[in-house]
Amino acid sequence: MTKRKWALLAFLLVFTSTLLNAQxxxxxxxxxxxxxxxxxxxxxxxxxxxxxxxxxxxxxxxxxxxxxxxxxxxxxxxxxxxxxxxxxxxxxxxxxxxxxxxxxxxxxxxxxxxxxxxxxxxxxxxxxxxxxxxxxxxxxxxxxxxxxxxxxxxxxxxxxxxxxxxxxxxxxxxxxxxxxxxxxxxxxxxxxxxxxxxxxxxxxxxxxxxxxxxxxxxxxxxxxxxxxxxxxxxxxxxxxxxxxxxxxxxxxxxxxxxxxxxxxxxxxxxxxxxxxxxxxxxxxxxxxxxxxxASPSRITDVSWIQAGQSTWDWWSSRTISHVDFKAGNNTETYKYYIDFAAKNGVKYIVIDAGWSDRADLLTINPALNLQEIVDHGKQKNVGVVVWAYWYTITQQMDKAFPHYAKMGVKGFKIDFIDRDDQVAVKSLYDIAKAAADNKLMVDYHGVFKPTGLQRTYPNVIGYEGVKGLENFKWANEDQPRYTVSIPYIRMMAGPMDYTSGAFRNVNQANFRPINNLPLAKGTRSNQLAQFVVFEAPFQMLSDSPTTYIKEQECTDFMTKIPAAFDETVPLDGKVGEYAALARKKGDSWFVGAMTNWTARDLTLDFSFLPAGNYQVEVFRDGINADRDGTDYKKEVTKISSGQKLPIHLAPGGGWAARIEPTK
Missing domain, CATH: 2.70.98.10 (Beta-galactosidase; Chain A, domain 5)
Structure with a gap:
C-alpha cells in the first residue's frame, strides 16, 4: 500500500472516530x-x-x-x-x-x-x-x-x-x-x-x-x-x-x-x-x-450621542413661579427651562406631552413656537428632546424624524409602548435605526426592560421599565424599599429612567399623593444619592426649576454628577435594605449610599481611590431628617486612599459625595 493510501486510510479512521464520538x-x-x-x-x-x-x-x-x-x-x-x-x-x-x-x-x-x-x-x-x-x-x-x-x-x-x-x-x-x-x-x-x-x-x-x-x-x-x-x-x-x-x-x-x-x-x-x-x-x-x-454598536460615528442630565416638565406639571408670564405648555415656559438648564450646566430639556397633536407630530400646539425654543436652546448650548407616543411614531417617523432633526431637535421621548410581542420589539429596533440615521437620540418610556438595544444602537439613551418617581403623584407605596431593590434587579438589565431629583422630601407619616408639585418619600440626601446609584445616561431632573433655584446648594451638587462614567466600584449593600457604590469620571469620584425605612450606620472603605489626598464634598442626612426629609447637612472635608469612613443614614435616607484630588 502506498504512503498516500496509508495517509488516506488514517484520515478516514480519525474522521470516523471523531464523528462517532461526537454522535x-x-x-x-x-x-x-x-x-x-x-x-x-x-x-x-x-x-x-x-x-x-x-x-x-x-x-x-x-x-x-x-x-x-x-x-x-x-x-x-x-x-x-x-x-x-x-x-x-x-x-x-x-x-x-x-x-x-x-x-x-x-x-x-x-x-x-x-x-x-x-x-x-x-x-x-x-x-x-x-x-x-x-x-x-x-x-x-x-x-x-x-x-x-x-x-x-x-x-x-x-x-x-x-x-x-x-x-x-x-x-x-x-x-x-x-x-x-x-x-x-x-x-x-x-x-x-x-x-x-x-x-x-x-x-x-x-x-x-x-x-x-x-x-x-x-x-x-x-x-x-x-x-x-x-x-x-x-x-x-x-x-x-x-x-x-x-x-x-x-x-x-x-x-x-x-x-x-x-x-x-x-x-x-x-x-x-x-x-x-x-x-x-x-x-x-x-x-x-x-x-x-448584546450585539455590538451598528452606529459608526457616535460622537453626536452625548449622555447628560435633562430638565423634565411633566412631574411638577410645569409649575413655576416668580415669573411674569403664565406657566404652561408655551414658548415662554420652555425658554425659562432652557435658561435654568444653561445656568446650571444641564445638557437637555424635555418637552413632554402637549407640544403637538398627539396623532400628528407635524401639527404643533399654536401656543408653542418649537423652532424658537430650539433656537434659544442652541444659543444656550441646551438640546431639546420632545415627547411622542409610540403609535404615532410608527406611523410618522419617516417624515417626522428628518423634519425635526433639520429643525435642530436632539431626540424623542417615545411613550406608551406597553408591549413586548415580536412586533413591538422589532419596532424598537426599527425606530432606533431610523432615529440614528437622522442623528436623533431616543428615550423609551412605557416600555419593557432593556436587553442590550442600548449597546446595539447607542442613540437609545434612556429606558424606563421601572416603577419610577412619577408614582408619587398618585400612589402611596413603599418606594424607599423599592429603590434599594432595583439596583440589584431591574438595573441588571441596563439603564433605568427612574426620574430622580424630587426636593419636597417627607417621611411616611407626612406623605400624601399630590399631582402638582408632588411629594417624595425619603430624604433629600437620598434623592441626591440616586443620581450616583441609578444608571441613567439620560438622567431626569424631575422637579420644577423654581424649586431647584430655591435650593441652589443641593442643585449645584446634583447637576455636577455625570450621567455616564469611566468606572464603577460596588461598596456595600443588601437587596431590599441598602446600597452603596462609587463611580469615577475623569479624576473625580462620586459616591452614593441609600437605605430603606430602616436607619443604619455603615462604614465605607475608600481603598478604591488611587494613592493620594482628596477633598470630599458630602451631603448627608440632617439630624432631624427622620422628621423633616428636607433636612440635610453639607460638609467639605479631606479624605485619603484607604481611609474608612463611618456614615449614618436616616430612615429613607441617603449619603452622597463628590471627591476631587487635591492639588
Whole structure:
C-alpha cells in the first residue's frame, strides 16, 4: 500500500472516530474561567442545562427547546453532530455606560445538532447564558420556546408580577411593579412575571434571571413550573390585529393574536437566556452580563450621542413661579427651562406631552413656537428632546424624524409602548435605526426592560421599565424599599429612567399623593444619592426649576454628577435594605449610599481611590431628617486612599459625595 493510501486510510479512521464520538457524546461540562461555575449540558432525550457554583447546585436539570409550527421540536431527541469549546478574553469599549471598558472573559460551548440548529452556551465568572441558532432556509414560525429555570428548593425571591393590564388584555402593561418578596411556591396562580427577577438560593448567593439581545422576537415572561421550585417561560403570541385603546386611548393593543409567538428568518441567532450569580449582593451592582451579550454598536460615528442630565416638565406639571408670564405648555415656559438648564450646566430639556397633536407630530400646539425654543436652546448650548407616543411614531417617523432633526431637535421621548410581542420589539429596533440615521437620540418610556438595544444602537439613551418617581403623584407605596431593590434587579438589565431629583422630601407619616408639585418619600440626601446609584445616561431632573433655584446648594451638587462614567466600584449593600457604590469620571469620584425605612450606620472603605489626598464634598442626612426629609447637612472635608469612613443614614435616607484630588 502506498504512503498516500496509508495517509488516506488514517484520515478516514480519525474522521470516523471523531464523528462517532461526537454522535455518542451526550453529556458536556464547561467551567467558568475562574473554575467556580460549572455548566452541565445533557443531550439525551431532551436538551437540559444545569449549573453549580463552588459545589452548590444552583439550577437542577432544566429543559430548553424551540417548538416549530411544523411540529418539530429543536432540542427533543437531539443528535449532536459536533461540539466546540472556545476560550475568550477580550475587552468591550462601552458607550455612555457605567464604565468605559468592560472585560469580556468567558468559556463557550457550541453544540451543532442534526436538523440545522445549534445551541451556544457561555460561562462567565458571574453568569451563565445560552441561545439557540438555526440555519434553515426561508422563514421559520416559532410555535413556542421552552426555557426553564429549576432550583433546588422553595427559595425566597423578588418577583415583579404583571398587574396593570392595558386595555384589559394580557401581555399589555407598563412593566412597572413593586416586587413580591415571596417563596417560589407562593407565586400567584395564573399570573405572569416579567424579567429581571431575583432568587435567593442560600449561602448568601443571589441569582438574577435575564434575557439579552432580544431582537425581532417576543420578550420572555415566566410563571411557576410544575415543580414549584422554579420558572418556565411564557411569550406574547404574535399580534395579527390591533387597535387604539388602553390608557387615554394611547396604547395600540392587539385584539387578535396567532397561535405562535414569532415568524422570523430561518437562519438567525435567538435571544440569550441568562442567569447572573453573586456571592455578595453588592456584586450585582457592577454586573455587565446584558451589555456583554448584546450585539455590538451598528452606529459608526457616535460622537453626536452625548449622555447628560435633562430638565423634565411633566412631574411638577410645569409649575413655576416668580415669573411674569403664565406657566404652561408655551414658548415662554420652555425658554425659562432652557435658561435654568444653561445656568446650571444641564445638557437637555424635555418637552413632554402637549407640544403637538398627539396623532400628528407635524401639527404643533399654536401656543408653542418649537423652532424658537430650539433656537434659544442652541444659543444656550441646551438640546431639546420632545415627547411622542409610540403609535404615532410608527406611523410618522419617516417624515417626522428628518423634519425635526433639520429643525435642530436632539431626540424623542417615545411613550406608551406597553408591549413586548415580536412586533413591538422589532419596532424598537426599527425606530432606533431610523432615529440614528437622522442623528436623533431616543428615550423609551412605557416600555419593557432593556436587553442590550442600548449597546446595539447607542442613540437609545434612556429606558424606563421601572416603577419610577412619577408614582408619587398618585400612589402611596413603599418606594424607599423599592429603590434599594432595583439596583440589584431591574438595573441588571441596563439603564433605568427612574426620574430622580424630587426636593419636597417627607417621611411616611407626612406623605400624601399630590399631582402638582408632588411629594417624595425619603430624604433629600437620598434623592441626591440616586443620581450616583441609578444608571441613567439620560438622567431626569424631575422637579420644577423654581424649586431647584430655591435650593441652589443641593442643585449645584446634583447637576455636577455625570450621567455616564469611566468606572464603577460596588461598596456595600443588601437587596431590599441598602446600597452603596462609587463611580469615577475623569479624576473625580462620586459616591452614593441609600437605605430603606430602616436607619443604619455603615462604614465605607475608600481603598478604591488611587494613592493620594482628596477633598470630599458630602451631603448627608440632617439630624432631624427622620422628621423633616428636607433636612440635610453639607460638609467639605479631606479624605485619603484607604481611609474608612463611618456614615449614618436616616430612615429613607441617603449619603452622597463628590471627591476631587487635591492639588
Amino acid at each position: 455518542k457524546s451526550k453529556e458536556f461540562d464547561l467551567k467558568s474561567p475562574d473554575g467556580n461555575i460549572t455548566l452541565h449540558v445533557s443531550a439525551t432525550d431532551k436538551l437540559q442545562w444545569s449549573v453549580s457554583h463552588k459545589g452548590q447546585q444552583i439550577l437542577t436539570p432544566s429543559v430548553l427547546s424551540l417548538q416549530l409550527e411544523d411540529g418539530s421540536v429543536l432540542g427533543s431527541q437531539p443528535k449532536v453532530t459536533n461540539s466546540k469549546v472556545d476560550k475568550i478574553n477580550a475587552t468591550i469599549t462601552a458607550i455612555n455606560y457605567k464604565k468605559a471598558r468592560i472585560p469580556d472573559q468567558y468559556h463557550q460551548l457550541t453544540l451543532n445538532c442534526k436538523g440545522d440548529y445549534g445551541v451556544i452556551f457561555r460561562v462567565y465568572n458571574d453568569a451563565v447564558a445560552y441561545r439557540f441558532t438555526t440555519k434553515k432556509k426561508g422563514e421559520l414560525i416559532i410555535k413556542n420556546e421552552e426555557a426553564t429555570f429549576n432550583f433546588t428548593d422553595d427559595h425566597k425571591a423578588f418577583i415583579p408580577i404583571q398587574w396593570d393590564y392595558r386595555g384589559g388584555q394580557n401581555f399589555n402593561s407598563s412593566f412597572e411593579a413593586l416586587y413580591h418578596e415571596i417563596n417560589l411556591s407562593q407565586f400567584p396562580k395564573d399570573s405572569l412575571a416579567f424579567l429581571p427577577l431575583l432568587v435567593d438560593v442560600g449561602q448568601n448567593k443571589k441569582v438574577v434571571l435575564l434575557e439579552a439581545d432580544l431582537e425581532d422576537y417576543p420578550g420572555m415572561y415566566v410563571n411557576l413550573n410544575e415543580t414549584q421550585k422554579g420558572f418556565k417561560s411564557v411569550y406574547a403570541p404574535y399580534p395579527l390585529e390591533a387597535q387604539l385603546g388602553g390608557s387615554g386611548n394611547m396604547n395600540f393593543i392587539p385584539t387578535k393574536r396567532a397561535e405562535y409567538i414569532a415568524k422570523t428568518a430561518g437562519t438567525r441567532s435567538f435571544p440569550w437566556r441568562a442567569i447572573a450569580i453573586s456571592e455578595q449582593d453588592k456584586d450585582l451592582l457592577n454586573n455587565d452580563i446584558v451589555q456583554k451579550l
